[in-house]
Structure formats: structure tokens, C-alpha cells
Amino acid sequence: MSERVPRLGDVVDDYCPRCRLLLNHDVASLAKGRTMLDAFSHTGAFAAYAMRAGARAVTLVDSSSAALAAARTNLELNAPGQCETEFVHDDVPAQLRKLRDEGRRFDLVVLDPPRFATNRHQLDNALRAYKDINRVALEVLAPGGTLATFSCSQAVDAASFTMAVAWAGLDAGRELQIVRRLGQGSDHPVLASFPESEYLKGLLVRTA
Ligand SMILES: C[S@@+](CC[C@H](N)C(=O)[O-])C[C@H]1O[C@@H](n2cnc3c(N)ncnc32)[C@H](O)[C@@H]1O
Numbered sequence: 001m002s003e004r005v006p007r008l009g010d011v012v013d014d015y016c017p018r019c020r021l022l023l024n025h026d027v028a029s030l031a032k033g034r035t036m037l038d039a040f041s042h043t044g045a046f047a048a049y050a051m052r053a054g055a056r057a058v059t060l061v062d063s064s065s066a067a068l069a070a071a072r073t074n075l076e077l078n079a080p081g082q083c084e085t086e087f088v089h090d091d092v093p094a095q096l097r098k099l100r101d102e103g104r105r106f107d108l109v110v111l112d113p114p115r116f117a118t119n120r121h122q123l124d125n126a127l128r129a130y131k132d133i134n135r136v137a138l139e140v141l142a143p144g145g146t147l148a149t150f151s152c153s154q155a156v157d158a159a160s161f162t163m164a165v166a167w168a169g170l171d172a173g174r175e176l177q178i179v180r181r182l183g184q185g186s187d188h189p190v191l192a193s194f195p196e197s198e199y200l201k202g203l204l205v206r207t208a
Helices: 017-028 045-052 065-078 092-101 120-139 158-172
Strands: 035-039 057-062 084-089 106-111 141-151 176-183 201-207
Touching (some): 017 176, 035 092, 045 057, 045 065, 057 065, 120 141, 120 158
Parallel strands (some): 035 057, 035 106, 057 084
């Protein structure tokens, strides 16, 4: 497991308060009274917003103990004692399988991995990885739950990412409805001549 905390550029949107705020609010608006899994939580921004929005319980998973320690402080400062919290230091794919096998289910799952492809040569493997991780995320999603799933791989375009999530739904045997598409916001405008500058793709997906 990596102990490295991402640097500026790895999670560039963390340093972009306005677009990050919008994303966090979009996801948090679904959290009231619900249980949430914040997978690849980093310093817990999604979880903190969800707690403030009235989540019943939040579980954060990240492979960086430094990021999790910061998340703990973040939640204590921003949403003290507002709901049950659980901090899990683990590899997300392994932890998702463990949670699934234990029968744990969550009303809201956020999946915000690091980028899986840095160039076109890695595209096929990246799409396979997105499909696999989204499938197992769907397997821990409670009936009627919502998955907020992201890709920050510049080399993976929105249509390909959507297709990977659709395949994940088929593999998981779940009917998926895309209720909203999320993105990086106006702080990171997309250059018309450089479509890869649309680096952040997000989907809010509802399941039966
Ligand atoms: C894109 S950032 C997540 C940003 C976060 N959702 C936020 O709102 O600030 C990716 C995170 O994934 C973590 N990570 C990378 N590989 C991982 C793995 N295999 N299992 C668990 N966490 C991992 C990194 O430590 C980093 O915190």
C-alpha cells in the first residue's frame, strides 16, 4: 500500500475550491439520513460535506495513513460528533471485496480513484480497471442507493468512462440510471483544441 499523499497535480481539483465545493455539495445533497462509503477518501472532503448534510454514518477508505489522519482532523473540525465515522486504512479494491463478503451495504458510495491511465497506451487496462472497481462498488450499494463515480484520467473520455460503468452495471446485475453528469467546473475550463483537458468525469448513478 502506498503511503504517499498525492501532490498538487495528482488531485488538482483539491486545490480548486470553487469547483470542488460544487462537487461536494452535489454529492452531499444525497447524504441526509444515509450511510456513506467514501472510497479513495484522501482527506475526507466528500465525507465531511456528507456529515454536515446529515449522513447517518460515513466510512472512509484510503491507502495513505497520512491522508486518513488528515481526514480524521478534517471531520472533527468540520462536523464534530455528527454521525458514526469509520476510518479504514486499506487498498480500496480489497476493502470493497471484504465489505461485500461481510454483507455490508451503503446507501451512497463515492468512488474517486487516482488516475488509472496517463496516456492512450494504458487505455484498455484503465477501462478494465474502471469496470472492475465500479462493479464491486455496485455490489456494496444498497437497493435504491446512489453511486457517485469519478475518473480523473485525461486519457479516458466521458463516453468511454460511461461505457465502463455501464458494463459494471451489467456484470453486477444492476439496472443503472445516470441521474447527473459531474465535472471539473469553470476553474478548469476545457480547451476546445485539447479535449483531454476535460480531465474529470463524474456520474451520479442510481440503482433499483
Ligand atoms: C483522487 S484522490 C481522492 C480525492 C478525494 N476523494 C477528495 O475528495 O479529496 C485519490 C486517493 O486515492 C488514494 N489511493 C490511491 N490508490 C489507492 C488504493 N489502491 N487504495 C486506496 N486508496 C488509494 C490516494 O491516497 C488518494 O488519497
